[in-house]
Amino acid sequence: MDVARAPLKKLDLIYCQNVLIYFARDRRKQLLSALADLLKPGGMLVLGAGEVIGFTHPSLTRIGNRQTLAFRRSG
Numbered sequence: 466m467d468v469a470r471a472p473l474k475k476l477d478l479i480y481c482q483n484v485l486i487y488f489a490r491d492r493r494k495q496l497l498s499a500l501a502d503l504l505k506p507g508g509m510l511v512l513g514a515g516e517v518i519g520f521t522h523p524s525l526t527r528i529g530n531r532q533t534l535a536f537r538r539s540g
């Protein structure tokens with residue numbers, strides 16, 4: 466649950482699917498922000514479609530189509 470303390474280097478690609486459902490809405494957004502911070506510039510975060518609604522992050526741009534919930538990190 467403490468993603469910021471996970472011993473991970475910066476990542477090109479993060480899949481996080483069928484996990485967010487276990488967390489409260491506010492906690493989901495905290496987790497996603499922490500995952501976004503783990504991405505390299507240009508890296509992608511792929512979530513399960515419909516797993517989070519209304520998530521935005523200043524460094525993430527949504528990509529793909531309506532059936533896909535994925536983001537690319539800009540910087």
Ligand SMILES: C[S@@+](CC[C@H](N)C(=O)[O-])C[C@H]1O[C@@H](n2cnc3c(N)ncnc32)[C@H](O)[C@@H]1O
Pocket residue numbers: 466481482483484487
């Ligand atoms: C339904 S499985 C999904 C597994 C995989 N992501 C997939 O889509 O096939 C849910 C996963 O969430 C993990 N999980 C549940 N609560 C968690 C928590 N508090 N911290 C980390 N992982 C958790 C479980 O260990 C399990 O692997």
